[in-house]
Amino acid sequence: MCKSFVHCLALPFLCAVVAYAQQNPLPALSPRPEPTPDVSEGRIKLDVVVADKSGKPVTGLNLNDFTLQDNNQPAKILSMRAVDGTIQKADPPVELILLIDAVNVGPVGVALFQNNLEKFLRQNGGHLAQPVLLFALTDKGLDGLAPPSVDGNSLAAKVAHLENRFRTINSSGGEWGINDRLNLSLMALRAIAQSEAKKPGRKLLIWIGPGWPTWDVREYPPSTQRQQDSFNWIVQFATRLREARISVYTPGTSLAYERFLQGVRTADDANIADLALGVLAVQSGGRVLNSATDRDLAAQIEHCIRDNSAFYTLSFDPPRADHANEYHDLMVKIDKPKLTVRTNSGYYNQTVEESSPANDRASSETGAAAQPVSVEQLEQVLNQLNGRSDAEAVRQLSGLALTERLNSAKLSIWKVGLPGTKAQQALVALADASAFLNPPPAEIPANAPPDLAAQRTMMAGTIDYLGKTLPELPDFFATRLTVHYEEAPRKSGKAAKNTSGGGPLDLTGSTSAAVLYRDGHEVVDGATPKTKKANANAEFLITKGTFGPILSVVIGDASKGQLTWSHWEQGADGPLAVFHFAVPRDKSHYAPGYDSSSFKDESDKLQQPTAYHGEIAIDQAAGTILRLVVEADFEPGSPMVRAGIMVEYGPVEIGGKTYICPVRSVSISRGPSFLGFDSGGKPTLGPATTMLNDVSFGEYHMFRAESQVLSPGSPAPDEK
Numbered sequence: 268m269c270k271s272f273v274h275c276l277a278l279p280f281l282c283a284v285v286a287y288a289q290q291n292p293l294p295a296l297s298p299r300p301e302p303t304p305d306v307s308e309g310r311i312k313l314d315v316v317v318a319d320k321s322g323k324p325v326t327g328l329n330l331n332d333f334t335l336q337d338n339n340q341p342a343k344i345l346s347m348r349a350v351d352g353t354i355q356k357a358d359p360p361v362e363l364i365l366l367i368d369a370v371n372v373g374p375v376g377v378a379l380f381q382n383n384l385e386k387f388l389r390q391n392g393g394h395l396a397q398p399v400l401l402f403a404l405t406d407k408g409l410d411g412l413a414p415p416s417v418d419g420n421s422l423a424a425k426v427a428h429l430e431n432r433f434r435t436i437n438s439s440g441g442e443w444g445i446n447d448r449l450n451l452s453l454m455a456l457r458a459i460a461q462s463e464a465k466k467p468g469r470k471l472l473i474w475i476g477p478g479w480p481t482w483d484v485r486e487y488p489p490s491t492q493r494q495q496d497s498f499n500w501i502v503q504f505a506t507r508l509r510e511a512r513i514s515v516y517t518p519g520t521s522l523a524y525e526r527f528l529q530g531v532r533t534a535d536d537a538n539i540a541d542l543a544l545g546v547l548a549v550q551s552g553g554r555v556l557n558s559a560t561d562r563d564l565a566a567q568i569e570h571c572i573r574d575n576s577a578f579y580t581l582s583f584d585p586p587r588a589d590h591a592n593e594y595h596d597l598m599v600k601i602d603k604p605k606l607t608v609r610t611n612s613g614y615y616n617q618t619v620e621e622s623s624p625a626n627d628r629a630s631s632e633t634g635a636a637a638q639p640v641s642v643e644q645l646e647q648v649l650n651q652l653n654g655r656s657d658a659e660a661v662r663q664l665s666g667l668a669l670t671e672r673l674n675s676a677k678l679s680i681w682k683v684g685l686p687g688t689k690a691q692q693a694l695v696a697l698a699d700a701s702a703f704l705n706p707p708p709a710e711i712p713a714n715a716p717p718d719l720a721a722q723r724t725m726m727a728g729t730i731d732y733l734g735k736t737l738p739e740l741p742d743f744f745a746t747r748l749t750v751h752y753e754e755a756p757r758k759s760g761k762a763a764k765n766t767s768g769g770g771p772l773d774l775t776g777s778t779s780a781a782v783l784y785r786d787g788h789e790v791v792d793g794a795t796p797k798t799k800k801a802n803a804n805a806e807f808l809i810t811k812g813t814f815g816p817i818l819s820v821v822i823g824d825a826s827k828g829q830l831t832w833s834h835w836e837q838g839a840d841g842p843l844a845v846f847h848f849a850v851p852r853d854k855s856h857y858a859p860g861y862d863s864s865s866f867k868d869e870s871d872k873l874q875q876p877t878a879y880h881g882e883i884a885i886d887q888a889a890g891t892i893l894r895l896v897v898e899a900d901f902e903p904g905s906p907m908v909r910a911g912i913m914v915e916y917g918p919v920e921i922g923g924k925t926y927i928c929p930v931r932s933v934s935i936s937r938g939p940s941f942l943g944f945d946s947g948g949k950p951t952l953g954p955a956t957t958m959l960n961d962v963s964f965g966e967y968h969m970f971r972a973e974s975q976v977l978s979p980g981s982p983a984p985d986e987k
Contacts, residue, residue, distance in 0.1 A: 309344075309345040309346060309581075309582030309583040309584050310582075310583075310584050310585065311509070311582065311583055311584070311585055311614060312512065312580055312581070312582045313335075313552075313580070313581045313582070313583075313597070313599065313610045313611055314469050314512060314514065314552060314578055314579075314580050314610060315333075315552075315578060315579045315580070315581055315599055315608060315609070315610040316552070316574065316575060316577075316578045316608070316609045316610070317578075317579065317601055317606055317607070317608055318574075318606065318607050318609070319605065319606060320605050320607075322574070324352075324573075324574065324575070324576055324577035324578070325577070325606060326349070326351040326352075326577045327351070328349070328579065328601070328603075329347070329349075330344060330347040331602075332601055332602050332603065333347065333579070333581060333599060333600070333601065333602075334599070334600040334601075334602065335581065335583060335597070335598075335599055335600075336596075336597070336598040336599075336600070337583075337585065337586070337595050337596075337597060338595050338596055339596070339598075342583050342586075343583060343584075344581050344582070344583055345582050345583055345584065346580075346581070346582045347579055347580070347581050347582075348579065348580040349577075349579050350577055350578050350579070350580075351577045352576040352577050357468065357469060358468075359466075359467060359468040360397045360398060360468070361397055361468065361469045361470065361471060361575060362397065362398050362399075362400060362415060362463075362466070362468065362469075362470045362471070363395075363397055363398065363399045363400070363470075363471050363473070363568075363572065364399075364400045364402065364459065364463070364470055364471065364472040364473065364513075365384065365399060365400070365401050365402070365473050365475060365568070366402040366403070366404060366455070366459070366472065366473070366474050366475060366476075367380050367381070367384065367402070367403045367404070367426075367429070367475045367476070368404045368452070368474060368475060368476025368477075368478075369403060369404060369405050369406075369429075369476075370404050370405065370406065370448050370451050370452060370476075370479075371448055371452065371476050371477060371478060371479055371480070372476050372477065376476070377429075379564075380475050380476070380564060381426055381427070381429060383563065383564030383565050384423075384426050384475065384564060384565075385423045385426050385427060386564075386565045387419075387564065387565035387568050387569070388419035388420070388422045388423035388426065389419055389420060389423050390419070390565070391419070392420075393418060393419035393420030393421075393423065394417065394419065395416075395417040395418070395419045395422075396417075396572070397417070397572070398415040398416060398417055399415065399416060399417070399419070399422060400413075400414070400415045401413045401422055401425060401426070402455075402459065403429060404451065404452065404455045404476075406451070408451060408454065408455065408851065409454070409455040409458050409459070409829075411829060411831075412425045412426070412429075413425050414719070414831070414832075445480045448479055448480055449479045449480055449481070451479075452478070452479035452544075453479070453500065453504075453542065454851070456474075456504065456547075457503070457504070457507065458829070458849060458851075459472065459513070460504070460507035460508050460510075460511045460513055461507065461511075461849065461880060461900065462829070462831070462847070462849060462880075463511040463512075463513055464507065464510050464511040465833070465847060466511075468512065469512045469514070469575075469578070469580075470511065470512060470513045470514070471513075471514055471516060471553070471571060471572075471575055472513050472514070472515045472516065472553075473516045473517070473518070473567075473568060473571060474515060474516070474517045474544060474548075475517075475518060475564065476517070476518075477517070477544075478517060478543060478544025478545065479543075479544060481539050481540045481542060481543045482539060482540060491534075494534050494535065494537045495534045495537070497534075497537040497538065497539050497541070497542065498531060498533070498534035498536075498537035498592075500542055501531050501537060501541050501542060502592050502615045504542065504547055505550065505613070505614065505615055506614070506615055508547065508551045509551070509611055509614060513551060514548075514551050514552040514553035514575070515544070515547055515548040515551045515553040516548060516553045516554055516555075516556055516571050517544050517545065517548050517553075517555055517556065518556050518564060518567045523540070523543075524540075524543045524544070524545030524546045524549075524555070525545070526540075527540045527541050527543060527546045528546060528549055528550065528612070530550070530594045530596060530612065530613040531594065532594045549612065550611065550612045550613065551611060552609055552610045552611050552612075554571075554574070554609070556570060556571060581599070585614070585616045586616070588616040588617055591617055592615050592617070593615065593616045593617070594613060594614075594615055594616075595613055595614055595615070595616050596612070596613050597610070597611055597612060597613050597614065638666055638667055638668070639667075639668050639669075639670045640667050640668070640669060640670065641669075641670055641671050641707060642669065642671045642672075642673050642677070642707045643707065643709075645667065645669065645673065645697075646677075646681070648663060648664075648667065649681055649684065649685070649694075652685065652686065652690070653684070655686060656686060656687075657685075657686045657687025657688070657689050657690050658689070660685055660686050660687070660689075660690035660693070661689050661690050661693045664690065664693040664694055664697055665693060667697060668697075668700075669697060669698070669700065669701035669704065670701075670704065671701065671704055671705065671706060671707045672701045672702060672703075672704045672705060672706045672707075673697070673698040673701050674706065674710070675915060675931055676839065678694070678695070678698045681694060682694055682695070692750075692774050695750070695961055696752050696772040696774075696959070696961075699752070699772075699933045699935070699959055699961050700772070700935075700959070702896075702913040702933040702935075703896060703898060703911050703913060703935075706836060706837075710836060710837045711834055711835060711836060711837070712835045712836075712837055712842045714835045714842060716832055716834075716835075717832070717844070722832055722844075722846075725844050725846075725885055725887050725890070726830070726846070726885075727890075728885075728887075728889070728890030729822065729883075729885055729890045729891075729892060730822065730890075731890060732889070732890040732891055732892075733818060733819055733822055736891075740784065740926060740928075741921060741922055741969055741970070742783070742784065742785040742969070742970040743783075743784050743921050743922075743967055743968060743969055743970050744781050744782070744783055744784075744966075744967070744968055744969075744970050745781070745782050745784070745928070745964050745965065745966060745967045745968075746779065746780075746781060746782075746964070746965050746966040747779070747780050747781075747782045747962060747963075747964055748777065748778075748779050748962070748963050748964075748965070749777060749778045749779075749780075749960050749961070749962045750774065750777045750960070750961040750962075751774070751775045751776045751777060751778065751958070751959075751960060752772040752773060752774055752775060752958070752959040752960070752961070753772065753773060753775045753956070753957070753958050753959075754772060754773075754956045754957040754958070772957065772959055782964075783970060784970075785970060817895065817897075817912075817914065818892055818895065820856045820857075821848070821850075821881070821883070821895065821897060822883075823856075824848075824850040824854055824855060824856060824857070824879075825848035825850060825883075827850070827854045828848060828849050828850040828851060828854055829848065829849040829850075830846055830847070830848045831846065831847050831848075832844075832846060832847075833845040833846055833847040833882060836884055838884070838886070838893060839917075840886075841886075842887075843884040843885060843886065843887075843893060843894070844884070844885045844887045845882050845883070845884045845885075846882065846883045846885070847880070847881075847882055848880060848881060848882070848883065849878075849879075849880040850878060850879050850880070851878050852876060852877055852878040852902075855876040855877060855878055855879060856876060857876060857877060857879045857897060857899065858875055858876045858877065859877065859899050859907060859910035859936060877899045877900060877901055877902070877907075877910075878899070878900040879897055879898060879899045879900055880898055880900060881895065881896040881897040881898055882894070882895075882896045883895055883896075891916065891927045892916060892927075893915065893916050893917070893927070894913070894914070894915050894916070895912075895913070895914045895916075896911070896912070896913050897911060897912045897913075898910070898911040899911065907936070907937070907938040907939075908937040908938055909935065909936065909937040909938075909957075910935070910936045910937075910938075911934070911935050911936075912932065912933070912934050913932065913933045913934075914929050914931075914932045915929070915930055915931040915932070916928060916929055916930060917930040919967045920967065921967050921968065921969055922968075922969040928964065928967065929964050930963070930964055930965075931962065931963055931964070932960070932962040932963075932964075933959070933960065933961060933962070934959065934960040934962070935957065935958070935959045935960075936957070936958050936959075937956070937957045937958075938956070939956075
């Protein structure tokens with residue numbers, strides 16, 4: 268019985284994908300601020316606005332003026348950063364995100380929004396005080412109109428030519444029309460939160476429109492599944508908006524939202540009305556600015572900016588959670604009279620097992636939190652292991668969790684200095700778990716972002732490479748060595764212990780196979796791969812499509828999704844240009860899931876295309892892709908928790924010529940374990956477990972048909 272997690276890319280005809288990317292313009296490319304390290308100590312950060320009775324922001328407060336309560340219990344504030352707008356300015360500047368909602372209003376409302384928005388953008392001669400990011404929500408989904416800019420006149424010109432792009436969805440009622448508008452709106456908000464989470468700093472999102480339709484399910488009792496789905500969405504939006512540091516504002520909406528401001532603790536309490544725009548705005552630390560009758564949008568936006576000209580960022584660590592999605596009320600108090608405080612009203616705490624890699628800390632063997640370390644700090648630890656035993660080195664490394672990506676060059680060097688094989692394996696597992704994180708600040712060159720023309724030139728070079736160079740790759744063989752890691756079985760009474768969401772990753776075996784790349788397709792040699800198992804019952808993660816097809820598919824998908832500038836990154840031979848992409852589910856050919864020959868129809872349900880995002884690191888001169896990252900965005904309620912692939916490419920020699928091919932890959936999946944079958948013969952899925960593959964490619968050689976001419980009477984060679 269074969270049972271395993273699978274990363275799979277549907278492989279459409281290579282030329283068709285490249286042709287689409289060549290014939291269709293790329294989506295709007297947007298410069299993104301360079302990542303900067305966050306000095307806050309706590310895992311949760313709260314942006315806090317303090318105002319006097321007139322509504323004016325209050326400055327000059329210090330840490331001792333603040334008191335934080337978590338579920339009515341005192342919580343220790345670990346750090347405070349003040350922004351007063353003059354001496355202490357926000358770094359990076361607070362980003363203003365303006366979204367025109369053409370889905371939930373009629374044509375008259377859209378035209379009114381356009382005129383008022385142009386008025387705001389053109390004031391002060393078009394010189395904006397902070398970067399503005401412009402979106403529109405249409406019947407086709409979220410539309411990025413322009414990258415972040417302080418040029419108000421340029422942005423106003425974009426707004427002035429929107430008529431042909433807007434078509435409002437039927438808002439006259441009916442189940443289909445309501446659900447369509449609700450889903451489009453929520454998908455747009457999720458996409459913005461997901462994209463903004465990659466950027467440092469605070470953001471203000473002004474949703475220009477009354478919001479999407481919701482209804483009180485107490486009047487229309489929902490199914491248990493629908494309540495669970497609603498609860499999953501509530502948890503997701505609360506978490507994503509907080510992690511992206513987005514406060515939502517809306518110029519006006521029905522006051523009915525005020526009945527649903529209290530946090531939702533369980534699925535039984537979930538109500539679709541808890542996802543109303545006004546609810547999400549207030550819970551995120553934002554506001555409903557004015558009533559729907561106040562149509563001076565420019566004044567409302569100005570009010571929002573003044574409202575946030577000064578603020579404080581507090582950080583703290585949440586307590587250990589007893590169960591997943593454990594709701595916690597938050598309250599920040601000021602030890603001064605007649606002041607009001609606005610910040611996130613609550614958060615959903617997670618058990619160590621279910622926490623995300625970006626926000627969780629692992630537990631060590633003793634159950635204490637694993638120590639988060641930077642790459643530089645890890646090097647110091649490794650230096651202290653000189654002369655130690657292999658077992659001691661393993662113990663030390665198992666108690667660490669990297670907060671930055673450890674690159675392959677350093678990993679290769681540092682492995683050599685470790686005392687034994689098991690310590691080397693522990694270091695590899697530690698490095699692989701960091702493969703999807705940002706690099707250390709020292710590896711991010713301080714170069715200015717390229718302008719949009721230069722960005723398009725880079726991407727055009729990449730598409731040209733895919734269209735011309737990849738199809739010319741010869742048929743070749745390569746050896747693929749896969750080292751499998753799996754979440755260690757948890758001892759009784761022990762907490763989960765891994766930054767990826769489970770126990771420590773233990774080596775479970777390795778697989779060596781010859782991979783044939785022929786006619787643009789990747790085929791594993793028909794002979795049985797050589798497999799070594801440390802555990803006879805171990806399940807293995809399978810990754811398909813790592814060679815050329817993954818590049819073409821991702822570029823083809825990204826050309827129909829969102830593609831933005833991210834940052835420069837130091838490569839082996841110079842700076843690499845890194846772009847961020849996001850692909851919606853309906854454009855996706857990425858299908859991670861749980862695959863088992865025993866599941867039959869159930870397997871298909873667990874392996875469906877999903878939305879995904881990632882990064883592409885490009886050699887700007889040659890157009891070659893040297894690093895590719897793909898991470899799935901599963902829908903709430905999906906049995907899969909996490910799936911990601913990272914592939915590194917480098918020069919290899921094949922048949923006397925040099926080509927850019929995969930040299931290393933890391934794949935990670937977290938999803939349900941397989942427990943067996945119930946009395947009805949259906950598969951039973953257990954708690955989530957993590958699997959990871961460390962893959963290296965080598966021994967590239969040309970694939971040729973070999974023949975031998977024998978003279979009459981010569982003995983035939985033994986068949987192989």
